[in-house]
Amino acid sequence: MRIGRKQVRRADKSKCQKCLLLKSMYIIRNITFCRSCFEQALFARFMKTLHPPLKPSLDGKSKSTASSGYRPPQQLGSAVVALSTGCGSTALLDFLLSRHYIGKGGDYTVDKTKGEKEPIWRKGWVVYVDFANVLDGVDSRMEEVKEWVETNKGLGYIGISAEEIYDATLVKKLKKMAGIDSADEYEVDETFAVDFKNPLLPLVISPLDMPPGATPVDKFRTLLSSLSSASRPQLLSHVLSAIIALVARILPSISHVLLGETSTRQAQRLIAGTALGRGWQLPLEISAVQFETSLSEASTNGLTWLKPMKDITTKEAAIYCHLKGLSMWTRNGRMWETGIGKSSRGKVGSLEQLTEDFIASLSVTHPSTVSTINRTGDKLVFPGEKNGPCCPVCQMPVDPSALEWKSRTALTSLTTKSKSVSGSSTKSFIKSRANLNSLLCYSCLTTFTLSATTPKSTVQESSQIPLPPWISIGVAKRLEGRALRDEIKDYIIE
Incomplete structure (x- = not known):
C-alpha cells in the first residue's frame, strides 16, 4: 500500500498572515503583514523587552505576565533617550511618544477624558552627540535635530x-542647559597625557589647556590621528x-537611559567585539538591561540602561520610519570609519565596518542570520565581578591578566624604559612611574597600542597626547585605589 505525502496547505502570500483580511504589504522573516498588523507585531516585541525591567518583582508569576501589554507603573525618575x-533610535523615540510613555514634565496633569494615559516617565530628555567637527565628510545636524525634537x-x-x-566647562554648560545652578561648580584644570609610541603608554600630568592655543577640536583630532584607522x-x-x-x-532625577540599538546592530557588535578582544565584557555590553553599579555616584540612585529595540531588526525599524513619514529625516551612516583621512588598506578601514557589510550581505540570502547570532550571544555569561576595577576608557570591568594575554597574541615592538612621571600636589598618590597599559582592559589596550605593522606616517608626531577628562578621572581613581592598597597591604588577610 502506497502512502502519499501529507499535503501542506500553502499560505496565501497576497494576504496578511495575521489578520487574513487585508492585502499584505511587507514580508518579514517569510511572514507577510499588512500595515496595521506590522505595527502591532513590532510594538509587541518592543513591549516584551521594555516592560519587564520596569515592573516590580512578580513573585510566583510567569515571565509572560511581566512582558504583557499592561503598562508598567510610573517610574520615580525621568528618562534620557539617546538619539x-x-x-x-528614531523609531524608539516615536514609540515612546505615540504611546505616551514619556510625559510633558512639570505640573502637567493628564486628562483621561481625552484618552490620555498616565506616562511611565514624567519627563524625557533627548541627547544628540554631533561628530561633524572631528570627522571628515560628516555634516552637522545639530540645529536640524533640535528643531525636530522641539516640535514635541x-x-x-x-x-x-x-x-x-x-x-x-562642559559640566557647567550641561547644567545651564538643564536649568541647574552651577555657580560653585569645580572646573577640571588638569588631565593626563600619554605617549602612544611607547608600548607601556607612560602617563604624565598635563594642564588641560596644553598645548597652548589648541582648541578642543584640535585635541580630539590629534587623539584620533595618534591611533590606527x-x-x-x-x-x-x-x-x-x-x-x-x-x-x-548631571540631569536632575534621571533613572533610565534608553538606547535605540537594534538586533542587527547587536549582532554586528557581538561579532566585531569578539574579534576586537571584548569577549570578557561582551555579556554586559549586549545585555538588554544593565544596572549601573560601579559608576553610580553617591548623589544618585544609579542608572538603568535599557535597549528596548533589541528584538527589532534595522530593516523593520526602517520600514516603521517609512510608515510614519520619518524616512526622509533619518540618517543611518555614521561614517566613523573615515576618521581623519582615508584608510591605506582598501575601502574597509575597521573590523566594525567589515562585520557590518558581512552580516548585511549574508542576511539577504539567510534571513535568520541576525537572530541566530543574537541567540548565541544571549547564552553568554559574564565570568567576573561586576563591582571590580573598571577600565578608565570603556568603563567596563577589567579582564584579569590583560597584559599577559596581549604579550602572547600581539606583535609589538620591544619595550623600552619609560620616562619618570612628574609628581603633583593635587595628585600625591601617583608614584614616580605610572603606565596606562596596566589599567586598561584587553580590548582598549589593543586600541591604544600601535602594532609593529602600523605605518609610522599615520601616527601623530606629538609625543604626549592629552587624554579626555573622563579617562583621566578613571585613571586617577584606579591609581588612588592602588596607592591605598599598597599602604594597607601588610594588614590584609589573604
Whole structure:
C-alpha cells in the first residue's frame, strides 16, 4: 500500500498572515503583514523587552505576565533617550511618544477624558552627540535635530559636539542647559597625557589647556590621528557612551537611559567585539538591561540602561520610519570609519565596518542570520565581578591578566624604559612611574597600542597626547585605589 505525502496547505502570500483580511504589504522573516498588523507585531516585541525591567518583582508569576501589554507603573525618575538620527533610535523615540510613555514634565496633569494615559516617565530628555567637527565628510545636524525634537512639546533637548569632551566647562554648560545652578561648580584644570609610541603608554600630568592655543577640536583630532584607522571607531564608540553617561548623571532625577540599538546592530557588535578582544565584557555590553553599579555616584540612585529595540531588526525599524513619514529625516551612516583621512588598506578601514557589510550581505540570502547570532550571544555569561576595577576608557570591568594575554597574541615592538612621571600636589598618590597599559582592559589596550605593522606616517608626531577628562578621572581613581592598597597591604588577610 502506497502512502502519499501529507499535503501542506500553502499560505496565501497576497494576504496578511495575521489578520487574513487585508492585502499584505511587507514580508518579514517569510511572514507577510499588512500595515496595521506590522505595527502591532513590532510594538509587541518592543513591549516584551521594555516592560519587564520596569515592573516590580512578580513573585510566583510567569515571565509572560511581566512582558504583557499592561503598562508598567510610573517610574520615580525621568528618562534620557539617546538619539543618533538612525532608524533604530528614531523609531524608539516615536514609540515612546505615540504611546505616551514619556510625559510633558512639570505640573502637567493628564486628562483621561481625552484618552490620555498616565506616562511611565514624567519627563524625557533627548541627547544628540554631533561628530561633524572631528570627522571628515560628516555634516552637522545639530540645529536640524533640535528643531525636530522641539516640535514635541515637553521634551528636553541636549545637543553636544563630540569635541566638547575636552572642554573644561562642559559640566557647567550641561547644567545651564538643564536649568541647574552651577555657580560653585569645580572646573577640571588638569588631565593626563600619554605617549602612544611607547608600548607601556607612560602617563604624565598635563594642564588641560596644553598645548597652548589648541582648541578642543584640535585635541580630539590629534587623539584620533595618534591611533590606527582600525582603532578609531572603537574609541568613538567609547566617547559617545561617556558623553551620554555624563549627561544622564548631571540631569536632575534621571533613572533610565534608553538606547535605540537594534538586533542587527547587536549582532554586528557581538561579532566585531569578539574579534576586537571584548569577549570578557561582551555579556554586559549586549545585555538588554544593565544596572549601573560601579559608576553610580553617591548623589544618585544609579542608572538603568535599557535597549528596548533589541528584538527589532534595522530593516523593520526602517520600514516603521517609512510608515510614519520619518524616512526622509533619518540618517543611518555614521561614517566613523573615515576618521581623519582615508584608510591605506582598501575601502574597509575597521573590523566594525567589515562585520557590518558581512552580516548585511549574508542576511539577504539567510534571513535568520541576525537572530541566530543574537541567540548565541544571549547564552553568554559574564565570568567576573561586576563591582571590580573598571577600565578608565570603556568603563567596563577589567579582564584579569590583560597584559599577559596581549604579550602572547600581539606583535609589538620591544619595550623600552619609560620616562619618570612628574609628581603633583593635587595628585600625591601617583608614584614616580605610572603606565596606562596596566589599567586598561584587553580590548582598549589593543586600541591604544600601535602594532609593529602600523605605518609610522599615520601616527601623530606629538609625543604626549592629552587624554579626555573622563579617562583621566578613571585613571586617577584606579591609581588612588592602588596607592591605598599598597599602604594597607601588610594588614590584609589573604
